[in-house]
Amino acid sequence: AQTVTQSQPEMSVQEAETVTLSCTYDTSESDYYLFWYKQPPSRQMILVIRQEAYKQQNATENRFSVNFQKAAKSFSLKISDSQLGDAAMYFCALVVGYGNKLVFGAGTILRVKS
């Protein structure tokens, strides 16, 4: 079975500053993908960034980057130059094998202060 753990229920960041959201996961599979999804108050799930397990290089998407530590099974999200629009619930998720069964963490609420 796969599990995803997000230990920070809530985080706050000042506008324009940097924040890191933590995520750990567990799987015995070698082929898997990791994701960070954003869910704003509208409830629309939006993919922020993804990481293939076989890639050693950390994924980056504009102001969003990850720190993927495969041996430690850690997958943190760094948001640089935080903006008010970044305020949302952030979910870490994992998918293994064939199919599209996403396993989600409990989520971290990110508040951005102006």
Next chain:
Amino acid sequence: KAGVTQTPRYLIKTRGQQVTLSCSPISGHRSVSWYQQTPGQGLQFLFEYFSETQRNKGNFPGRFSGRQFSNSRSEMNVSTLELGDSALYLCASSSDSASSYNEQFFGPGTRLTVL
């Protein structure tokens, strides 16, 4: 391209009733997955349909069922509703090509309230 659409957006039912939710995937997408989101249990995978066949199933009771039509539209049904079924039900579609993992695109969800 139009995104994933879900109907209805809001639904109120009473205990014991049954409900059917609908999901229309992005044109060309053949995989449709369903998730339940509650404050207590978080986001949980219900099932996935691909080419009209259930490909993956989560740990939900048999009251939860689904199907997929030849045009890839999917429905999920919950029979004998319980208060604990109150949740946001999210649908996601993907193109599911053979080359690599394909992003799942989520719909806006159906908010089900069971009274």
